[in-house]
Amino acid sequence: MNSAAVRILVAEDESGQRRQLIDQLAKLWPEAELVAECADGDAALAALESERPDVLFLDIRMPGADGIEVARAASGRAHVVLTTAFEQYAVPAFEAGALDYLLKPVVPERLAATIERLEQRLQSSPPDIGALLSALDERLRPAAEQKLNWITATIGDAVKLMAVDDVLFFRASDKYVRVVTADDEALVRMSLKQLEDRLDETVFWRIHRAVLARVSAIEQFEKDELGHWHARLKNHPERLPVSESARSRLRGM
C-alpha cells in the first residue's frame, strides 16, 4: 500500500460537480491517483475492469448503469463511496458501515473524514457489500411503482401511453394482447397473466381464458344461438366471450 498510490475512480454525470470533487480530492488526498473520470455508469463499469481502481466515488443517479449497479460490480474488489444529494432513505443502509457515503454539496471536512476512514479500510481487503446494496436499492425504489397505471403500446414506429383507467378490456390474440379503450386500441407484448397480476382485481375480471374486462364497462351478459355466453359492453361494439366457469362465478355478484 505504501509503495503504490491509491487508485481512485470518480463517476458523476454533472461535469461541474465532478470537477469539484476531483479538485477537492487532489487537495485533500495528494497520495491518491485519479485513474478514471466517468460521466456515466457504463463508463465506470468499463473503467472498473480496465483501470482496476482501489476506491470508487459513485453518484447514485447516473445515466446508464446507476451507482448501485456499479458498486455491486465492484463489491469485494474495491472500496466504494456513494455520493447523494439526499439520504432520507439511504441512511440505514449506510449505517451498516461497510459502505461510505458523501452528501452533496461535498464539504471539505466531511471529505477529509471519509478519506481518513478509507485509508484505514485500505489496510484490509474490500468487503462484500452485495446484500447491503440490495437493501439500499429496495429503499430507493418506490413500492407504488408496482401498480400498473399506464400501458406502453408500440404502434409501428410510434409509442403511445394508454391510461389503464381508460381501458375497457384486454384480449389475448396469438403472442400479443390487444388493449382496447372506447376510441382506441393497441397491441402489447405482455401476457394476460402478467397484466392481471398488476391490475386491481376489483376493477378487471378474467371473464375468459383470453379476456380481462373492466367490470363497470359490461352492460350485460347474453347467450347466442349456439348457447355460448357473451358480454356486451357499454361503450364498445365488440362482444366478449365469457367462459362457463367465469359465468357461474359472476352469477349473483
Next chain:
Amino acid sequence: MSHSSAELNKPLPAAVAVGSARWWLSYRRFPVFSRAWVWRRAALFGLIIVLVGAMSSLMHYAEGSDERLALELFAYFVAGFLVMTNAGPLLAAIVRHRHFAPVTERRLVVAAIGLGLVLALLADNWSSTAMMRLTDSEFERTMEGTALVINLLVLFGLYALMGGGLALRAYLGEHRRLATFESEQAMRRLQSDKLAADRQLAMLQAQVEPHFLFNSLATIRSDIRDQPEQAERTLDALCEYLRASIPRLRPDDSGSSSTLGDQLEICRQYLTVMQSRMRVRLEFSIDSDPAVSKLAFPPFILLSLVENAIRHGLEPSSRGGRIDIRARRDDQRLIVTVADSGVGLSGDAGGGVGLSNIRHQLRLLHGDDARLTLSGHARGGVEASIELPAEAASQEPDS
C-alpha cells in the same frame, strides 16, 4: 327521509321538482301534497275553473237564460269542479302533515286519493244533475254493456287526472328523487373535498425536491471559484424558482388562480437551474404567445411534466437532448405540450404514479373536458400534451 311541517312547505331543489317551474306552475316546486303545494295548485285550478264556469254561464245568459239561473249554473259548476280537483289532494295533504312512517304515509296517501276519487264522482254527479235540472236538458243515461264500461272508465280517468292521479305518481317518486338528489349532492361535496385534498397533495408533492435542491447547491458550490458568473446565474434562477414554488404552499393561496404564465415561468426557472447543472446535455425552449399566458392553468401539473422529461428522458441519457414547451390556443381549447428528445418510453408497462396524479387532477377539475396524452417514438423522445378549456384565470380563489 322525513320532513317536518316547515320543511314540507319549503320549495324542493330544482332537480327534484317535477316538470318545468314556470310561475303559474309554481306549486310543482313544493313537495307533492304539502299544504303549500295544495293551496297553490287549488288557486291555479280554481282560477281556470272560475274562468271556464264564467264563460259557460255567460253563454247561457247570452242564449236567453236569466241572471239568477246563470249565476246558479256558475256556482254549481265551480263547486263541483273544485271538489273534483281538490278533494283527493286535500285529504292527502292532511295525511302528509301528520308525519306517519314512510310506508304508512304512502298507503294512506294512496287511500286518500282513492277516497278523493269517490268524492269526485259524487260531486260530479251532484253538480251535473243540478245543472241539468236547471237547464232542463235531458242526458241519455240509459247506456248499457260496453258503452257503459267505457264511459265509466273515461270518467274515472278524468277524475283521476284532475283529482291528483298524476300528482300521486310524482309523490311516489319524490322520495326516490330526493334521495338521488341528496346522494348526488353528497357525491359532489365529496368530489370537491377530494379536489381540495388532491390539490393540497399535488402542492406537497411539488415541494422542492431535496434532491433537486441539494444537487443545485452542489453545482453552485462547484462553480463559485472557477465560473463565478455561471454560479451567479444558477443561484438567481434557483432563487426565482424557490420564490415561485414555496409561497404556493401557504393555505391562503391554494394556487387556484394560477395562470399558464405563472406555470411557464416556474418551468423556465427550473430548466435554467437544470441547464447549469447538465450544461451541454440540456437545451430548452419555451414558446407561448402572450395572449395565452393569462389563461387559467392548474398549478404544478406542467412542472411535473417537465420534471418527468428531465428525470426519465434526459438524465438517463449520456448525450442529453432538448425540452421544448409549446402553448397555444385553438379556439376554445388551450393546448400545452412538453416534448423531449430523451431516451423515450421503455418497457411495455409502467407505474407512472406522477402521470396518473396529473390525469386525476385534470379529471377532477374539468371532467372529460381535459385530457393528457403521451406519445413517443421507438427511437426515443416523448411528447406529453395537455388539452383543456381556455378559461381566464379567476381573481378570487374559488371556495
